[in-house]
Amino acid sequence: MTENRRRFLEAAVAIGRRLCRDAIWHEGRCNWLGWGMELHGGQWISAYRALGGQLYDGAAGICLFLASLAKLKGDPIVTATALGAVAEALKAAENLEKAGEYGFYSGLSGVGISGIAVGQALGREDIVKRGRETMRCCMKLAPRSERLDVINGSAGAIPAFLEAAERFGEEEFLGAAIRHGEHLLKTATQSDKGWSWDTLGMENQPHLLGFAHGASGIAHALALLAKATGRTAFLDAAQGGLRYERTHFRETEGNWPDLRDFMQPKPTGEPTCMVAWCHGAPGIGLARLALHEILPNDIAILNEARIATQTTAATLGQVSPVTGNFSLCHGDGGNADFLILAADTLTRPELRQVAESAADRALDRYEDSRAPWPCGVPGAGETPNLFLGAAGIGYFLLRLHDSSQIPTVLLPSALIRRVGKSGGLGGFAETQ
Numbered sequence: 372m373t374e375n376r377r378r379f380l381e382a383a384v385a386i387g388r389r390l391c392r393d394a395i396w397h398e399g400r401c402n403w404l405g406w407g408m409e410l411h412g413g414q415w416i417s418a419y420r421a422l423g424g425q426l427y428d429g430a431a432g433i434c435l436f437l438a439s440l441a442k443l444k445g446d447p448i449v450t451a452t453a454l455g456a457v458a459e460a461l462k463a464a465e466n467l468e469k470a471g472e473y474g475f476y477s478g479l480s481g482v483g484i485s486g487i488a489v490g491q492a493l494g495r496e497d498i499v500k501r502g503r504e505t506m507r508c509c510m511k512l513a514p515r516s517e518r519l520d521v522i523n524g525s526a527g528a529i530p531a532f533l534e535a536a537e538r539f540g541e542e543e544f545l546g547a548a549i550r551h552g553e554h555l556l557k558t559a560t561q562s563d564k565g566w567s568w569d570t571l572g573m574e575n576q577p578h579l580l581g582f583a584h585g586a587s588g589i590a591h592a593l594a595l596l597a598k599a600t601g602r603t604a605f606l607d608a609a610q611g612g613l614r615y616e617r618t619h620f621r622e623t624e625g626n627w628p629d630l631r632d633f634m635q636p637k638p639t640g641e642p643t644c645m646v647a648w649c650h651g652a653p654g655i656g657l658a659r660l661a662l663h664e665i666l667p668n669d670i671a672i673l674n675e676a677r678i679a680t681q682t683t684a685a686t687l688g689q690v691s692p693v694t695g696n697f698s699l700c701h702g703d704g705g706n707a708d709f710l711i712l713a714a715d716t717l718t719r720p721e722l723r724q725v726a727e728s729a730a731d732r733a734l735d736r737y738e739d740s741r742a743p744w745p746c747g748v749p750g751a752g753e754t755p756n757l758f759l760g761a762a763g764i765g766y767f768l769l770r771l772h773d774s775s776q777i778p779t780v781l782l783p784s785a786l787i788r789r790v791g792k793s794g795g796l797g798g799f800a801e802t803q
Contacts (some may be wrong), residue, residue: 375727377770380443382738386469386765387440390433390755391452395421401455402430405760406751417751424463426481427522429698431460432757432780434480436766439777440487443769450493452557457489461501468508474518475527475783476583476758479509484531484787506535510547514554515706520570521588525551527783529592533599534787545599552596552605555589564618566611578628580619582654583700586612594665595784609662616655620675625682626652646686647701648781652679653709657782660716680713684725688732697733698747699763699781707766708781711774723771730771 396403402421409418423429426613434456441450464482474477486502489495510532518524529548531664536544559566567578568589579585590612597606598802620627621644628642637643645651656679683706696702707726714722715746737744743752747759756762757780769777778785 374488375731376772377463378734379727379730379768382734383440383765383768383772384444384446385734385738385748386761386768387437387446387449390762390765391448393755394452394455394472398456399455400459401452402459403433403454405756406746407754407756407759408748417748419751422756424460424467424482425477426485426780427476427758428756428760429460430463431482431485432457433487433755433762434460435759435780436762436769437484438492439766439769441714442492443772443776453493454498457498461486461498461505464505464508468512471512471515472518472523473509473512473514473525473528474523475520475531475635476522478518478523478528479505479512480528480531481783484534493679503535503539506544508532510535510544514551516558517572519555519568519589520584521592522583523782524570525555526589526592529596530783530787533595534784536599548596549600550657552593552600555593556604556728559611561611562615565614565616566608567615568612571631573632576632578615579630579650580616580627580655581629581650582658583649585650586616587655587658590616591661591784594662598665613662617671625678625685627655629745645701646683646706647702648699648705648709652682654708654781655679656683657712657779660712661782661784663716674784676713676717680717680719680722681709683709687725688729696745696747697737697764698759699767700747700758702745702747703729703733703766704764705758705781707768708779711770712785714780715774725743727771730768 393403405422406417406419408415424431434453437449437453437456441453460482464479467479473480476483476691481504483505487499487708489496490502506618514525521527529551529670532544532548559568567586569578570584582588590609593605597609616627624644626644629645630642634643646653648654651720656676658671659676659679663676666672687703697704699705699708705730710722710726714720744761744764746754748754753760757763766780780786
């Protein structure tokens with residue numbers, strides 16, 4: 372093991388142990404207090420409260436990190452805390468089901484996949500079965516017009532249903548994926564610019580680009596569905612989504628603008644470009660890398676992936692030490708994680724070196740000096756969850772330690788595919 376790999380693993384262990392220390396237990400389940408964003412009076416505010424069960428910012432995401440760490444280190448305290456967290460996530464899934472929330476990062480499908488992964492990693496068949504039952508509950512939920520994107524909606528649920536259909540051999544899961552795909556076809560806006568979707572309910576506003584809430588994430592889900600079903604309508608819609616993004620590409624910045632109406636525009640009045648998983652080149656690059664596997668002869672897709680890696684690598688670390696953060700969602704952690712995936716997918720080891728250098732600087736600045744990690748909730752302190760906080764930072768460090776065994780959590784299809792294989796988080800192919 373190289374010295375750097377050892378350093379990344381030791382830092383992930385330290386973060387994991389702090390999460391175990393801070394867990395709050397009740398009747399065999401554990402949860403955390405932390406910072407998050409809540410909607411009050413029509414405005415998003417930072418709030419300190421008990422976490423929910425979701426993968427994005429709740430117990431399901433934390434248990435995924437802890438289970439990955441426990442499988443590598445065999446620490447009984449980390450193992451016990453991972454089991455307590457997955458129990459909390461699966462319990463909280465009842466409320467998500469009642470609310471009709473089927474999304475991957477903020478809904479039931481992500482909790483189900485997390486339960487399957489954690490149960491397999493820790494050798495707990497009972498948890499694997501509970502995760503599978505959660506997926507069965509999820510597939511019964513009807514698609515909703517306001518739940519379309521990767522974080523909250525159909526584009527995140529489709530990869531989970533497709534994997535469940537393949538691994539469990541249950542046609543009902545494939546049927547659920549098709550229903551959600553048809554829902555995306557029905558709700559799309561078609562124009563001479565391509566296909567787009569109103570994912571945030573912004574009337575008279577341009578539809579979003581990007582992975583988490585925009586055209587990239589939806590195009591990726593539809594391309595996966597086209598591959599699974601052979602239906603050209605899904606592929607046509609996916610390619611339409613890519614055309615829509617290309618009409619907005621800003622060549623001078625090597626990036627795609629954030630079209631949300633509340634974002635501060637440039638002095639010229641043009642929308643600004645974020646460089647993050649949620650909006651901008653890193654998330655769009657992730658989608659292009661995944662789409663390249665599905666459509667390997669599409670040169671434009673590969674070129675866009677390369678542009679996204681160049682933009683991300685050039686800007687990594689320029690903002691976070693001063694005003695930014697190291698979260699997976701919209702910080703240097705997620706951007707560096709994308710470069711790890713690009714290094715592995717495109718066989719470009721120099722991109723991994725960029726990610727490692729960013730991690731080394733961050734460890735010097737925060738972990739080694741025992742300073743709080745800058746997390747992704749504006750105006751708030753360190754928080755424990757996966758996409759905004761410490762669990763995600765720890766997971767990224769595990770990826771730097773061994774990305775061949777630890778899949779990225781930034782791409783549902785990559786995480787789900789690894790759940791179905793031996794090694795890493797384990798698999799559930801033989802579970803009946």
